[in-house]
Amino acid sequence: MKTELIKFAGDVPGNEIELRVLRFSGSDEQAASAYLQSSLHGGELPGQAALHFLVPMLQKAADEGRIKGNITLVPQANPVASNQWQAYQHQGRFDTFSAVNFNRAFPLLPDFDTSDLPQPDAPEALIKRLKAALLRLALPHDIVLDLHCDDESENYLYIAEDFVEDMKDLAVALNCTAILAWDTTADAAFEEACAHPVLQIPADKRNMKRRAVTTVEFRGLSDVYAEQGAEDAAGLYKFLVHRGVVEDASVQLNLDYQGLVTPLTHVEMIRAPQGGMVFFHVKPGDVVSEGAKLATIVTLPGNPEGDIVLTAPQAGRILTRRSLRYLRRGDDVLKLLGDKPSAVIKRAGALEA
Numbered sequence: 001m002k003t004e005l006i007k008f009a010g011d012v013p014g015n016e017i018e019l020r021v022l023r024f025s026g027s028d029e030q031a032a033s034a035y036l037q038s039s040l041h042g043g044e045l046p047g048q049a050a051l052h053f054l055v056p057m058l059q060k061a062a063d064e065g066r067i068k069g070n071i072t073l074v075p076q077a078n079p080v081a082s083n084q085w086q087a088y089q090h091q092g093r094f095d096t097f098s099a100v101n102f103n104r105a106f107p108l109l110p111d112f113d114t115s116d117l118p119q120p121d122a123p124e125a126l127i128k129r130l131k132a133a134l135l136r137l138a139l140p141h142d143i144v145l146d147l148h149c150d151d152e153s154e155n156y157l158y159i160a161e162d163f164v165e166d167m168k169d170l171a172v173a174l175n176c177t178a179i180l181a182w183d184t185t186a187d188a189a190f191e192e193a194c195a196h197p198v199l200q201i202p203a204d205k206r207n208m209k210r211r212a213v214t215t216v217e218f219r220g221l222s223d224v225y226a227e228q229g230a231e232d233a234a235g236l237y238k239f240l241v242h243r244g245v246v247e248d249a250s251v252q253l254n255l256d257y258q259g260l261v262t263p264l265t266h267v268e269m270i271r272a273p274q275g276g277m278v279f280f281h282v283k284p285g286d287v288v289s290e291g292a293k294l295a296t297i298v299t300l301p302g303n304p305e306g307d308i309v310l311t312a313p314q315a316g317r318i319l320t321r322r323s324l325r326y327l328r329r330g331d332d333v334l335k336l337l338g339d340k341p342s343a344v345i346k347r348a349g350a351l352e353a
C-alpha cells in the first residue's frame, strides 16, 4: 500500500490541510478498479470504521498477490468538515463559511476529463479545490463508493436508476434493506458528480455490469463499533471480490437481494408541522400500515391538547428517524418508504438539506 498526502493551502495563511490517500496497485489491467471514501460529512464515522478494518484485509490480499484492480481509499475525505466544531458540538454537514452542505455543488462534468478542475494550489476557495481533488481521485475508477450514514437508520443505498439493476450485489453484500433510486438531480452530490459522466455515455456503451456508483448510508451516526466496522469491512471486501477487484476463492456472494427498491418519489419525508419535543412510536425497520401513529410532537408541555400526532400517509417501511428529540417547525422527522408516489412531497433534488 502506498500512502499519498495531498496538501492544500488554506484560504488564509497558516491553515494548510492535507488529504490522506491510500492506494493499492492492481496486477490485472482488465480488472475493475475501486474508489472508496468516507466521512465527507466529517463526523459520519461508520464508513470510516469500515475502512479502518478493510485496509488490513486489503493489505493481506496485497501481500498474497491477490489485488487485481487498482484500489484508492480516502478514509477522511473532508479535513475541513472534520475540524468544524462550535461550542463543543461537531458541525460536519455544512460548510460554516457558506452554509452549503459539503455533499452538494460538486462539478458535473460532461466526461471523465478532470483537467479543467482546480488543482490543490489553484487560486480558488479551499472547498472547491478539495471537491475537485476528490472527484479527480474518484473518476478514473469503475466503482465509486461514498460512505456516509444517516441519523438513526437502517443500512441503505442511494443509486441512480440506471445503475440499480447491476448494483444489487452491493446491497446484498452490505445487508441493505433498501435502495433509494434517483433519476433527477441530487443537487450535485458527490455520487451524482461521479455518475454524471457515466450517464452521458450512450446506454449500449456504458458497461454497467462493471460500474458501481453510490452513496452508502451505513446506519446511524452513533452506530460506531469495532465489531460493526469489521462486519461492514467484510461486506465491502465481499463486494470487491465479487466484482473481481480482489481475488479470494473463499468468498462467495449470494445475489438474491430481498430488500426494497424505492424511487425517491415514493419516499415520504415526514416533517414537523410545529416545533417541540417528539415521542416516536416507530423505529427504523418497522413496517406500518396507512394511518399508523408514527410520532407525537408535544408543543405545549403539560397540556395534551397541544400534542400533534403524525400518522403514516401510506403503508410502508420506516427507514430512518432523527436522533435529536427536539424539533423545529418544518424539520425532517423520519423517512417512510411507500409502495406508491407520495401525495404530499413534490421534489426534484436531494431529499434533505
Ligand SMILES: [Zn+2]
Residues within 6 Å of the ligand: 040, 041, 044, 103, 148, 149
Ligand atoms: Zn453524509
